[in-house]
Amino acid sequence: MLPVRRGLARAEKLARNPKELLSLLSTAERRLDRVGAGPLTPIKKDVQTLLRLMRAYGEGRYRHVSGKNIALAGLGLLYLVSPLDVLPDFLPGGFFDDAAVIGFIVKKIRTELVAFETWERAQGSQDGWR
Numbered sequence: 001m002l003p004v005r006r007g008l009a010r011a012e013k014l015a016r017n018p019k020e021l022l023s024l025l026s027t028a029e030r031r032l033d034r035v036g037a038g039p040l041t042p043i044k045k046d047v048q049t050l051l052r053l054m055r056a057y058g059e060g061r062y063r064h065v066s067g068k069n070i071a072l073a074g075l076g077l078l079y080l081v082s083p084l085d086v087l088p089d090f091l092p093g094g095f096f097d098d099a100a101v102i103g104f105i106v107k108k109i110r111t112e113l114v115a116f117e118t119w120e121r122a123q124g125s126q127d128g129w130r
Contacts, residue, residue, distance in 0.1 A: 010078065012071040021058040021074070025051055027081045043099060046106045046113065050076070053116040062119060069109045076105035 029051055032044065050073055056062035057070060079101045106113065 010075075012067070012074070018058045018060070021054065024074075024077055024081065025055050025058065028077045031081055043103050043106055047080075047102055049113050049117060050102075050106065050109075052120070053113065056116070062116065064115060064119065065112050069112050072105055072109060076102045 032047055032051070053062065053065065054070070054073055054077065057065060080098050
């Protein structure tokens with residue numbers, strides 16, 4: 001449990017530093033762009049929405065999300081871009097652990113993602129994947 005707490009503390013710190021958050025998002029976007037068919041495919045749209053939410057949060061355009069959920073989302077993104085996975089991504093099936101972690105987080109913050117998508121539509125700014 002200690003590594004999760006450390007990860008959440010790092011994610012909370014990340015959420016308070018827009019420059020570092022936006023850098024992490026760029027890395028996560030590049031990683032997701034490289035993912036072809038595999039375990040992340042079924043949740044790729046949700047991950048893209050999560051990335052847009054985090055970008056809007058980091059840019060100060062969207063703040064209607066709890067700090068707890070921003071930290072949870074940040075933790076998932078840190079795991080996604082981390083080279084130190086349970087299953088390294090270069091191994092066959094290496095994205096299964098990433099998909100499990102991100103899938104769990106997406107499920108936990110589904111309400112926030114739906115609210116964000118509603119906000120995007122209202123803003124006329126749903127430009128999809130950056």
